[in-house]
Every structure is written in structure tokens, then in C-alpha cells.
Amino acid sequence: MNCRFYLFDIDETSWEGKPGIRLWGIDDRGRRVVVVSTHVQPYFYFLPHADPGSTLATLHAEKQRFPNVVTASLLKRRLLGKENTVLRIECSQPSSVAAYARQLPKFLHGRSFDDLRLSNRYITDLKLTTSGWNECEAEPITIDRMAAVSSYRAVTPPRGEGGSDPLPKLRYLAFDVLAVGGKGSARPERDPVQALAVATDGGSTTLLMNSGTDDSGILKRFVAMVDEYDPDIIVGYDSNGSSWPYLMRRVKTVGMKLTLGRDGSEPHTSVFGHTSISGRANLDLADIASGIAEIKVKDLKSLARYFRLPVADQLTVTDDWIKPSLWSAAHGQRTLVEETRSNALACLELVRFCIDYPTHLSVVTGLPLDQVMAAAVGFRVDSYFLRTAHGVGELIPTKNELPFITYRGALVLEPETGLHKNIAVLDFASMYPSLMQKYNLSPETLVRPGDEVPPELVYEIPEVGHRFRKQPDGFYRLGLKQLIQERAHIKSELASSPENTTLHRVLREHERAIKVITNACYGYAGWAGARWYVPQVAESAAALGRRLITETIEKAKALGLDVIYGDTDSVFVSNDRQKVGDLMTWVNEDPELEIRVEREYVRILFTEAMKRYAGLRSDGTLDIIGLEAVRGDWSEIAQMVQEEVLRAILERESTELAIESVRQTVRSMRSGEMAMDGFIIRKALTKPIEEYKVRTPHVEVAKKLAKEGWEIAVGEKVPYVIAKEKGALFQKARPYTDAKPQELDIDYYVDNQVKPAAMRVLEVFGVTEKQAGF
């Protein structure tokens, strides 16, 4: 029979003694299915230095060293475009692939390639559509303990349909866990789970409360609820970083099993540090928040607010180190438990808003849904190119960190300081990817030392002198072309689909996923961790970009436009319709490049600094770029003051109003009636505390908290306030929970937060601090 199913999870298995994979999904009749396929024997490639035939013979002779080799055969593959004969070595065990790929070069001269994990191997070789529809001929089978799932064995190799179909109706379960330590971070070996909130899209939210020290009851109830509701997707906030690790260690302590998988297995930690649950997709909304630059404080409330969910206003975020004292008071317990419940509910509402983007990113990159958001940008691109390279017969290098080199990047112009009126911003569309495509910048088209190629067959890159063959197409060019074509196709579909429909939203998220991958390709080429780390490609793209923007600026000037600023791929010019049109026509004559008017500003203000400006659009939107108001490491009062100053100047063209608003703020700060929140400063720990060479406020506060037993992870933001005390700034910093409003050092906030933020803008107009009377 034919089996067509929407895939959302993949894992490894064996069937009748053969290694294979399980494809978990939902079929077109809405039934949960698992399809077992054993069509690809685990394998890797070996490129011998010596004669392939005799290497094969040696391998056969050395058989006892590699007992798990099933067969070895010769075939042709490419290494950086050059055809080679390699050994395809098939193994009886998936785990032997990585092990043998590592060991073999010690016995035989040569290099191993394609040591992919089996699930990855299947996705690549069979071109499966991760998070999308696949089909195959299949026959029903019976698997123990999996009554809720229709099980099949694939008779023909499953294959993906591609495409960007909306998700079928899936079952979601959201959860949040509350655990409180007596002092310091809660420890699963000691502290029970106090509350576990579960929300399902049946509409119910269940609160499981622990009544004593034994939480095994609520943990069992949780397992039973998952089993009963049988969700396809489990969602939480920071679940990979906190809830799952806590639950996994906690159940060990109480001696039970967290059988949440559709096959009754327990969750386990997977490749990107995320938690994997068989037959379900585990999604951590914190991974989505971390990819959104506008969200400065990465928490559930900010994410909910970003998506304008009404529930956002009801959410509270209690920092961990306040929990123990709250927990010891009855009303505090209620607060924390309520917070846990609201969190679960908010996660459930949010996932409906967020799910399309991960889904499409999964389709585009070929990473399963639960991996794709946990994977860093570089690994997403890696996965994308892996398919492209495989398609042209390229050997896939094993990952090895190479020493990295730095290179010159983009061009930034000194801005024309001051207030300008009627300015257009012209922007190259995907400049680096376009240039990479145009000049065929790719790992295998790069002319390497020793290669001899006639000059007319190569592109020579200005300034840096690297050369790239014009033909054949490199796999970067092929990969980018596919992305760019697909994006154009989706854009045309978007234009003809009515707004505010599911289809429109789905297409928009698909387009966004493609754009993200496209734009990351340049950075990827220059990243030392990339499988295809080719800094010459990144360096060449940057050099071509500098030439292109320089020529564009010259042309703009020649046409009589005033160029007031530019950065990387943009030029800010006087908005003369005719001349701007001429400039665009000139650039767009090249079919491989596109420049367009990205923004028009009624008024725009530049300080003397690059990368810092603010502009007012005709629809009233105020764009603030780079200034303190959009930096997460400034107090909210400083940010608010700066924004008010900018509005007064850009909307009302009045420095007087601006000055008055600053005075007003300073007055109310001194009057002591402002809430604490506005004074909090947050900075991230970028490395372990011990590695800091300088005593800074946020590190000192982190040390203080660490001494009390709080684990503060690298990457976490440390919130603090500056209190009235003697000594250097770092000695005056405290956790904001340790200070009363009257203890704050208002002078510091006025002199080092509010004034600098305001003066940054005002000094452009020649206003001095003295004149303003701050």
C-alpha cells in the first residue's frame, strides 16, 4: 500500500537485524504513523592516497581489524570538483561509521569522508522532506508497546515531496516546571519539583502540585498525561536549558522513569544540546527568542509581548534568586505557582504563532524540527550545503577545526553629521550572496596554489587577488541559486495570496527562512567551524562588496546626489526621485544585482559616529539605529530620555522641548518617586566568572550571587543597580533585589546614564550641558 505522511521526527532503530531509521509523522488521514526504513546501509567514503584497487585489497586482507565492514566497493566522487576513485565502506552498525572513519587513516594512507550520522545520511541520500510530506510503498507491521501509532515497514525507499505545505493539525502540549532550592539554585538531587503545569490545546491547563517532599506522584502523573494526550509537539520556555535537564535528573533521584517517548523511551540529550523525545518534536521557545534581535531581555514575557499576545500583560518573571524567600511565604507560593501555570499557557498560545518559521527552516535546511531551532546558524547552513554538495557528487569533509584567519570586511562611510531632510536609503538586495553567485565563489572553484588556469577562464578578485573558475557552477552558486529562485517564487505567490490568511503567513515564514539561510552563507564561508571553511570566499565577497558600493557612491555623486552615509550595502542620498531612479537603473542593468529604495526618511539625524542614527519615516515611525535607546545594556530611564529627545527633535524640530523633557526626568529621578525597574542595568556574562581580568559591575554581582549558591550560566544577563556607596563603580553594584529605591546612587544615573544618552543627540545641535542646565 502507499503511505504518505507528514514527517516531524526521525530517529535510528534496527529491524530484523538491519540498521535503519524510524520516520515519525501523521498520515493524510490524520493517523499517527511510524515508518521503518532499512534502505540505506550505514557507510562512509575513503579516499586513498595509493592506488584504490590495491587499497581495497589491503582492506579485505585487514578484515579482522574492521569486523563491522559489510562491503567495500569502488566508485567515483569529487573532491573540490576533481573526480576521484573512492572506497564506499558499508558497515553493519551505525556507530562503526564514525569510529572506522577515524581509525582507517591510521592503517591505510588516505582520508575519510561522509561520516554522517545515520538519520542525517537518510535525509541526505533519500532527499526526505523534514517537516513536510513524504511517501513510499509500505506494509503494516506490529511493534511492541506502540499501540497508539500505526506502524509500517517501508517497502520502497521513502522520498520527500519538498514544498511548503502548512502543518497538518497537530497536538501540542506546553509545560513549565517549578523547583525551588532552600538556598541557591534548585538541585534535582535534593529539591523536589514543587509544581508542574501542563497546557494542551484541548483547552485545559492542569496544575500538578507537590504536597510534601515526595514529588514522584506528580512526575508520574505528568508521564501519564503525556501518554494520554499523546502530543506531537512538546513546548516550553528554556526547556532544553532548564526544565528537561531538571526532570531527567530528578527522576533518577526518585527512582522512576520518564517514559515520554511514543515508544516508551526516555528523553535524551542530542547533538545540539537539545532534548530529544522519540516520536515527538520537542520545541524550546527560548531558541526562537534568541534569534530575534529586538528582544533584549530574553524571557517568555518579552517573547509574548513581541508577538502581541494579550496574555503577555499577565505574565510575571521572577528571578531565580528571589524564589526561595517567596516560597517560604504562603502568598509567595501562590505567586510562583500561578506564574508556572501562566507560563505553560503562554507557551501554548505562542507556539501557534511561532511554529511556521521553525517548520520552514527545517524544510530548507534538512534538519529535523526539534534540531533546527537548537542548531546555531552555522550548522543550519552546513546542513543546507551538505545536500547541495552531495547532489553534485562532492565528498563531504569530516569536521575539523582549522586555524582561522581574519580578513578585511565591509566599508562604512563617515556620516554627514546633523539633521537632514528628505533622504532615501538605497540597499542592495542580498549583496554578498549575489556577488558569490555572480563570481562563482565556491570552495571547489577557487584556484589553489599549483593549479594552472588560463586568465580568461577565471574571475580575478580585486584587492585580494584570489581567482575563481568561471565554470562549472560551484556548489555554493548552485545552492544560492536554488535559494534565490525559490524565494522569488514564494514572493510572487505572496503577492497573489490575500493577507491575514494561513497561507499568507505560511508563505511569509517560508520566505523568511530562506532569507536567513541565504544571508548566512557569506558568514559561513568565513567561519572556521564550517565543513567547507574557505576564508578566500568570504574575503573575496567582502572585497567585491567594497568595490561595488564604492562605484555606486561615485555614480550617485556623478548624478548629482548628495551621499550623506553608507554602510556595507547601503547608500543614504538626497531623495531626488529622478536621480535616484537613474541610479537604480544604472545598477539594475546588471541582471545579477539589484538595488532598491529600502526606506525614505522625512528627517534623519546623524551624530558624528558611524552606525548610530535616528530617522523619522513619513508614516510617523521613528527608527533608532545603534544609539543607547536600542542597546540592552543601558538603563530604561536613559533609553526613555533619549527617545523623548529624538522625538522632540525629529517630530517637533525643537531642542527646547528636548531639553525640557530631560530636565523633567532628572527632577522626578531626584524626587525619589521613580520605580526601581527603570534603574536596572543588564549585561551578559560572556565567559565563566574566573576568566575575567577586570572587575566590572556585572561580574562582581555575578560573583556575589555565585557565592550564595546560584549558578549563573555563560550568556545569561546579570541585572544590577548602582547604589550609594564609596569606591569604584564595580563596588557600588548590587543585585537589584538587594537595594531599596532610596539607596540608589541617583547622581550616577543622572551623570552617567541620562546625561550621556541625551547629550549624544543634543550636542549635534551645539547644545552644551551647561546651556541645558542639567
Add this chain to the structure above:
DNA sequence: AAGGGCGCACTTTTGA
């Protein structure tokens, strides 16, 4: 177990 690139502004600490 790890999280594309470079260019830039700015604050605070450090060490003379």
C-alpha cells in the same frame, strides 16, 4: 557540547 563574518562606539578598569 556549541552557537557564520568584520567594523565600530562607548564605558570602565588598569597600570604607569
Add this chain to the structure above:
DNA sequence: TCAAAAGTGCGC
């Protein structure tokens, strides 16, 4: 008192 170094977070 001052310049250099350390540190963070931004723009594109």
C-alpha cells in the same frame, strides 16, 4: 592624569 586594555552590544 592619561592612554591602553577589557568588555559589551550593536549594524549590516
